[in-house]
Amino acid sequence: MPELPEVETYRRYLEETSLHQTLTHLYVEDTKLLTTDEMTLRQALIGKQFTGTRRVGKNLFVLLDAPYVLHMHFGMTGSLEYFRDEEDTPRFARIVFSFANGFRLAFVCPRKFERIGLVEDIEQHLLKKKIARDGLEITEHELALTLKRRNALIKPVLMDQATVAGLGNWIVDEVLFQAGVHPEKISSQLSDTEISRIHAAIQLVLRTAIAEEAIYRRFPRSFLIHAREWDVSPYENADQHRDCPRCQGTIQISTVGGRTTYFCETCQSV
DNA sequence: GCGCTTGTTAAAGT
DNA sequence: AACTTTAACAAGCG
Numbered sequence: 001m002p003e004l005p006e007v008e009t010y011r012r013y014l015e016e017t018s019l020h021q022t023l024t025h026l027y028v029e030d031t032k033l034l035t036t037d038e039m040t041l042r043q044a045l046i047g048k049q050f051t052g053t054r055r056v057g058k059n060l061f062v063l064l065d066a067p068y069v070l071h072m073h074f075g076m077t078g079s080l081e082y083f084r085d086e087e088d089t090p091r092f093a094r095i096v097f098s099f100a101n102g103f104r105l106a107f108v109c110p111r112k113f114e115r116i117g118l119v120e121d122i123e124q125h126l127l128k129k130k131i132a133r134d135g136l137e138i139t140e141h142e143l144a145l146t147l148k149r150r151n152a153l154i155k156p157v158l159m160d161q162a163t164v165a166g167l168g169n170w171i172v173d174e175v176l177f178q179a180g181v182h183p184e185k186i187s188s189q190l191s192d193t194e195i196s197r198i199h200a201a202i203q204l205v206l207r208t209a210i211a212e213e214a215i216y217r218r219f220p221r222s223f224l225i226h227a228r229e230w231d232v233s234p235y236e237n238a239d240q241h242r243d244c245p246r247c248q249g250t251i252q253i254s255t256v257g258g259r260t261t262y263f264c265e266t267c268q269s270v
Numbered sequence: 271g272c273g274c275t276t277g278t279t280a281a282a283g284t
Numbered sequence: 285a286a287c288t289t290t291a292a293c294a295a296g297c298g
Binding site: 002003058073074075076077111113115129159161168169259260 | 274275276277278
């Protein structure tokens with residue numbers, strides 16, 4: 001699930017594998033994934049090199065030796081894979097960049113919710129898409145301004161990229177658990193202390209996830225994420241006991257803001 | 271083989 | 285009019 005920590009991991013991966021090599025070929029399986037016309041994209045990329053990267057929230061920008069930037073969004077299931085031989089092409093490699101050194105970088109898109117294309121200017125793109133400050137960079141004051149203004153449940157407010165960029169479904173659950181705030185609390189009714197705890201929890205969860213390269217089973221035992229069943233549907237196991245890592249109580253599973261939500265009734269107050 | 275999942279956004283609701 | 289909520293999108297997987 002490509003939230004901020006996964007995209008940061010992909011960014012580092014691309015930096016380590018794919019910079020400073022001339023692009024020789026672009027394979028496009030499905031133009032629906034492109035936000036730029038295929039011919040325009042091909043002409044813009046062939047003969048150029050990736051020179052650097054920048055990530056804001058779940059958005060990855062790849063800098064080129066050209067006055068434009070390649071933008072990638074990984075949707076719900078996208079990833080990157082670097083490989084050489086044709087027979088090593090990963091499944092769902094729907095966009096593939098070939099380099100002069102014989103290696104290739106695949107934009108792997110199992111469910112076609114991913115997007116890739118050119119942008120003229122990063123700041124302009126962020127403004128147009130209403131993408132707020134990155135979760136690692138937002139100050140408590142900036143976060144407080146938005147949270148006090150919004151008259152909606154805190155969970156969807158935190159998932160809104162216009163509040164803070166990079167948080168998705170499981171991270172918001174984890175943040176609210178670590179902060180001791182109920183997911184259905186009204187954002188504008190949060191106390192200063194609760195906002196402060198939410199800000200600190202965002203930092204804790206993001207830094208921990210990045211340090212472990214977003215591999216969930218390596219996260220500390222104090223994290224709620226271990227109560228999630230990643231391989232089965234939640235309702236299938238709804239009667240199964242999940243212990244809260246703090247109070248050993250049962251973790252609740254419900255729907256908040258249209259998304260499956262895990263929380264502890266005892267540790268997270270409304 | 272149905273139903274669930276993920277992030278974003280257009281449409282609907284207030 | 286501005287803000288909030290909901291549903292649809294694609295498709296693999298349990």
